[in-house]
Amino acid sequence: MSVHAQPEQYGLADLLCCAASREVGNNEIVFAGTGLPMVAIMLAQNTHAPNLKLIFEAGTLDGRPPELPTSVGDARCEMGASRASGLYDAFSIAQRGYVDLGFLGGAEVDQYGNVNTTCIGDYLNPELRLTGSGGNPDINSFAKRTVFIMVHEKRRFVENVSYITSPGWRVKKWPGGQFVHRRELYGSAFRGGPSAVISTAGVFRFDEETGLMYLDTCHPGKTPTEIRDLCQFDLDISRVKGETVAPTLEELRIIHEVLDPDEIFIPKVKKG
Amino acid sequence: MSVHAQPEQYGLADLLCCAASREVGNNEIVFAGTGLPMVAIMLAQNTHAPNLKLIFEAGTLDGRPPELPTSVGDARCEMGASRASGLYDAFSIAQRGYVDLGFLGGAEVDQYGNVNTTCIGDYLNPELRLTGSGGNPDINSFAKRTVFIMVHEKRRFVENVSYITSPGWRVKKWPGGQFVHRRELYGSAFRGGPSAVISTAGVFRFDEETGLMYLDTCHPGKTPTEIRDLCQFDLDISRVKGETVAPTLEELRIIHEVLDPDEIFIPKVKKG
């Protein structure tokens, strides 16, 4: 009995969080970054995927935090976890192939799903140095599927990112730097790649053979051509399935009453 | 005030244990195998080297067992230790270069200090398969000095061991198998090598440049030529310093009253 909310009952962050949550299957092992991804996974854990196993990069394995941690290093991560250890464990488990799904963010994404979190502009003369990679490339290299949650602006959906921090479906082969399919480079470690980008405009997926991004669903109120115009590359809009499913009232209740009552990551929609 | 025991007051195992114990310096980090080496180190810990740090291969780090463990996996190892973990830790610490002294045993030793614990006879058609390497080559590869405690029989002191389990001062360079100085092979991991063999006949040391064994001290009652005749190679007896120092009464008390009252590794000498 899932009653979907009306547009005025939820915000964009709610929609993203719920769309992201639906990418998670039950029984999956999920590796989550800080912020919205963390809320999305905890939402899945509290709805359709009670058996999902959550890994936090800092060393919490099969975590079930009763309260939303503000980051993966947070003391809130440990409570209820199967094991609290460290990064060597978390990344070893990932490289070993345990991870079904990674949840990540990014500043820029290109048509192949390559993501940049390192710098804006030329790396050697950056306009803006960002945080750097963190575990973004690692989780993305090792997981079977990866979901990115991003703000949608035309400057962020580019033909080629300034710096490939995290590998998409077609990546650079060094030393030359020519683009090749990810499969060619990763050998037996190839397990998949970015499966969805959930932006503030829509949900995007990838043709695994061409490696190219396509539009899957539009968020309510957005049209495919509008969304294509929000990309610097020629976005494939031929495979659109319709509108992104709105949050249910139950999902909204869990987000705002259970997971993030303090609006740390997801603001409440003002009534009125 | 160290009163040395008279020959009838101690056995050969006592002499070996005390000679081995004297190889340990205070503040040293010592990696010990099971058996007599363990008693020797605990003897040092209880006499002249109270600050030595003891590592057991199975994962006990800076151990101070109040009761003699029967092996390094024993539950008696943990009590009073700084950390109880596992083999990855123990071998990582060794490879990292922390270990000053390793204490080991062997079935055969050659003129270069190469030791065999794997098989007697041709490896491909062995007369007798022994236990195998265990951590013998690892401790010996990584420690600054290694001491071997062995039974002295002519068949055990050979020109070339049937199988080099543990590296001496001149070792085989593969794929050809020609003998080269250990220093050539170990690069920056070269930290030293076997520093003493304590047999039931005497104490032997090595010329670090030629890599050859020489007789250092004879056990009471043995002569250098007798000992040379107990080796299949031409043992250098030109550097003999004299007799191996007898156990003190205090050392014997600690061995038999504190460390090994049940005569697990060291039998008591029968009075009378």
Add this chain to the structure above:
Amino acid sequence: MSTSKRTTLQHAAEIITDGSRLTFSGFTIWRRPMAIVFELIRQHRKHLHLIEVQGGSHTEFLVGAGCVDIWESCWVGHELYGKYGANLSRKVADKQIIVEDYSHAEMMFRFAAAASGAPYAVTQTSLGTDIHNPEYDMLGRAGLRDGKRIAKHKYQFTEDPFFGAGSQVLIPAAKVDIAVMCVQQVGEEGTVRVNGQYYSDPEVARAADITIVMAEEIVPEEYLRRNADQNTIVSFEVDHILECPFGAHPTGMFGRYDVDGAFLKEFYGRTRTQEGFDDFANEWIHGQNHMSYLEKLGWPRMLNLKANSAMNYSPREKKGGK
């Protein structure tokens, strides 16, 4: 949780099919999954390929019973209670088993690499020894290096390109199908808490494709999760669990019971010949189950082994006597 991981001794042994690449928890004569080992012998398992950080009494039982075709490790014996592996020695001499020798650290690093998903490890141990004698690559000699189940090479040499540290030995990840563990506590969802030295248990459990955990006790998962930083193995690394008190006997378990030295001494003494082994197995394994085995051991013997809970070992056990 919707699906239970609980299994029985019989089924646990059935998971380990003929030809499996198998490894174990514990260290020489401590925390070996003996009850499952005995069940494997009862079920006449064949062609096992043991890949072990180091062997121990359990190895000698499996080898003696003819379950093992390949033993890839570094050491076997019963410590104080039997100075070498008499069954393995006999089968090596008779060429009934292939032995592939590595050093102890190499075996540990091979499992660490497998657990970390790396195809190989880099080390400087054992350079110049016959462990690296190219003539002694026994799996290669047997034509078994297919590059899939068994690595293409026993090892490779290379030079450190970064710091000029010199020769390095590359050793392949220890890929195993199944790890069989014996521990103090496991939770309903698979979380394991090992007390005392954990030996190579964390790496072994993670390296294996399937992990079976036999515990002295299955405890409420929430109990273990109250102190996540004291747990040893993660829930999702464990596939099957079972409770089997004294399941490690005659090997010992920190905090629970000591090694039964007299039992191991008797085993070592009686199984120098195949007839001796068969006789021993007929007495202690075949026709028995775990409960009848415990009954046969009897209360006085087991209470003598029981650990003092303040000391974590038995102050009564005389370490096998003399």
Add this chain to the structure above:
Amino acid sequence: MSTSKRTTLQHAAEIITDGSRLTFSGFTIWRRPMAIVFELIRQHRKHLHLIEVQGGSHTEFLVGAGCVDIWESCWVGHELYGKYGANLSRKVADKQIIVEDYSHAEMMFRFAAAASGAPYAVTQTSLGTDIHNPEYDMLGRAGLRDGKRIAKHKYQFTEDPFFGAGSQVLIPAAKVDIAVMCVQQVGEEGTVRVNGQYYSDPEVARAADITIVMAEEIVPEEYLRRNADQNTIVSFEVDHILECPFGAHPTGMFGRYDVDGAFLKEFYGRTRTQEGFDDFANEWIHGQNHMSYLEKLGWPRMLNLKANSAMNYSPREKKGGK
């Protein structure tokens, strides 16, 4: 023990000389050795080469104060309280600092290799990214790859010879002179017990040539040795110890106190410019000592951060507010 490992805040900072290769305990904004970081700034330390699994608030303080010439890591920021490292960003734009980028797993594996005494690690992470762009080898561009203190290459590619697993990245061990740790408990002889996630602390402590441990409390060594399986770092891996309550503030410590989000937010907001940083440092670092710093913070603020001992975090702290 005959020789004490105890030192003071001032002396601990003095051990870290100009030009040291330095690393830290903790994770982003948790368990960073802030009191020593502040003392380094007071002592005007220069030319530091930070090699970190990942950076955090402490990095931003050191970089802002001009202590750092080279930063070799993968991430810097204040998590929720400051989305990137404004001081590092400014100095990168001004070319006042050399940044060498690796991935997070690469940095972790580099420390694991160093801790294990291996010259390098093997991994398959981040293939095809600009982390491996040969043009972006910044230490190479600066001519600093001497093969001694800094590896000859940023990385090397090779193929797996054992299982045909494909391209592998070899990454050099993270060799560091000093690790500065901030933990809950250390014993008189150096044994460390970390509660909660230990992040990369065990590897970092073992990788460093000198390890300094600042703890909330120095406890009797025997207390820690009663449960050796709960300890995190071995006595002999630790060279210097000091007790410094709230030494991690404004970062948090599991079981003791939360992150002071408001403090970090203010730091992030005020230190976007160098003038802002200098102003902040004049207010909170220069002319202060650890006690006057705590006095300045005041009781209400610190009690609000104090962890509930059943939950291990503060149920009062509003995570920095909105």
